[in-house]
Amino acid sequence: MSSEAESQDPPAFLASVLGRLVSSDPTLPYVTLTFAQSLDAKVAGRGGLQLILSGNESMKMTHWMRTMHEGILIGVGTAVNDNPQLNVRHLPFPAQGGHMQHYHHPRPLVLDPNLRISPKCKLIYNASLKAGETPWIISARPAKTESAVESQDGIDWEARKAALEKTGAKVILIERDPSHMLIPNSDSSSYLSMSAVLRAIRAEGIKSVMVEGGARVILSFLHNAQEGKQLFDSLVVTVAPVIVGAHGVGYSELLDDIPGLEHVRTEALGKDVVFGMKAMR
Ligand SMILES: NC(=O)C1=CN([C@@H]2O[C@H](COP(=O)(O)OP(=O)(O)OC[C@H]3O[C@@H](n4cnc5c(N)ncnc54)[C@H](OP(=O)(O)O)[C@@H]3O)[C@@H](O)[C@H]2O)C=CC1
Ligand SMILES: Nc1nc(O)c(N)c(N[C@@H]2O[C@H](COP(=O)(O)O)[C@@H](O)[C@H]2O)n1
Numbered sequence: 506m507s508s509e510a511e512s513q514d515p516p517a518f519l520a521s522v523l524g525r526l527v528s529s530d531p532t533l534p535y536v537t538l539t540f541a542q543s544l545d546a547k548v549a550g551r552g553g554l555q556l557i558l559s560g561n562e563s564m565k566m567t568h569w570m571r572t573m574h575e576g577i578l579i580g581v582g583t584a585v586n587d588n589p590q591l592n593v594r595h596l597p598f599p600a601q602g603g604h605m606q607h608y609h610h611p612r613p614l615v616l617d618p619n620l621r622i623s624p625k626c627k628l629i630y631n632a633s634l635k636a637g638e639t640p641w642i643i644s645a646r647p648a649k650t651e652s653a654v655e656s657q658d659g660i661d662w663e664a665r666k667a668a669l670e671k672t673g674a675k676v677i678l679i680e681r682d683p684s685h686m687l688i689p690n691s692d693s694s695s696y697l698s699m700s701a702v703l704r705a706i707r708a709e710g711i712k713s714v715m716v717e718g719g720a721r722v723i724l725s726f727l728h729n730a731q732e733g734k735q736l737f738d739s740l741v742v743t744v745a746p747v748i749v750g751a752h753g754v755g756y757s758e759l760l761d762d763i764p765g766l767e768h769v770r771t772e773a774l775g776k777d778v779v780f781g782m783k784a785m786r
Pocket of ligand 1: 698
């Protein structure tokens with residue numbers, strides 16, 4: 506482990522890749538897209554099995570990134586599959602107080618058009634114990650049907666919204682954007698427009714966001730970039746020395762080459778290699 510990873514300050518690697526975390530567009534947050542992958546570009550195992558790919562040193566770097574950002578965004582697939590905490594735990598134990606008091610914890614932001622997240626998930630439970638910020642769930646009302654009577658889908662969605670709000674979680678609604686970019690050969694028709702999501706987050710006061718995945722969310726950001734719509738400012742990818750194989754979950758199978766990425770720095774952290782890139786918006 507490098508002495509830098511042991512320090513009480515974020516690694517210099519992150520300062521050079523992320524800079525001051527200020528977006529050049531005041532209507533959007535600064536966005537860091539980050540994830541851990543195997544040598545063969547898989548982010549999860551068979552059927553979405555959560556894999557701990559990062560070693561201690563790169564996981565610590567990820568938690569430094571968490572504390573540097575105001576928000577941490579995931580898709581509902583990750584929320585349901587991993588039941589993550591998304592708080593800051595793997596940093597040096599503070600001399601006074603615990604991790605919860607000492608470090609800034611990012612606000613969890615979950616993309617969830619169908620409100621599939623459980624009101625009993627760890628994000629909500631932790632917030633009730635003050636072991637993390639209250640999550641915000643970003644959704645959109647189901648599209649109206651032809652019929653004058655409200656569809657069962659709509660009624661069920663309203664009930665799930667009420668159940669989530671009862672826990673204290675905030676549900677942020679964005680308008681469905683019928684013109685938003687679909688990803689060919691994917692099941693992306695129900696997705697939220699990523700630029701509308703980012704504008705809504707910024708309007709709610711979040712000035713920097715770390716996007717942690719999962720596979721479909723990573724694909725959405727990279728597909729937008731491939732089509733010339735750059736929605737992230739920096740890309741930080743941890744590569745772990747393991748091959749998962751074809752049964753694993755990847756994000757790159759539907760992608761073409763992506764222009765506008767500029768290498769900033771590569772860092773060996775323990776067994777892993779971390780690549781830091783800047784994106785030209
Ligand atoms: N190695 C790593 O660093 C990480 C790995 N993972 C792994 O990733 C897997 C989860 O990935 P995945 O199943 O793809 O789920 P995601 O977490 O990527 O969530 C995808 C879901 O988010 C909703 N969504 C709404 N708008 C969008 C949009 N514009 N783009 C993409 N999604 C949108 C959709 O919900 P709906 O289906 O309701 O329409 C969609 O299905 C897990 O196995 C997890 O372990 C997760 C994070 C990090
Ligand atoms: N950086 C990183 N390395 C890995 O090996 C991972 N599996 C992940 N996954 C992300 O972290 C979430 C879990 O967070 P908590 O430990 O519960 O706070 C997981 O859901 C992914 O988003 N990241």
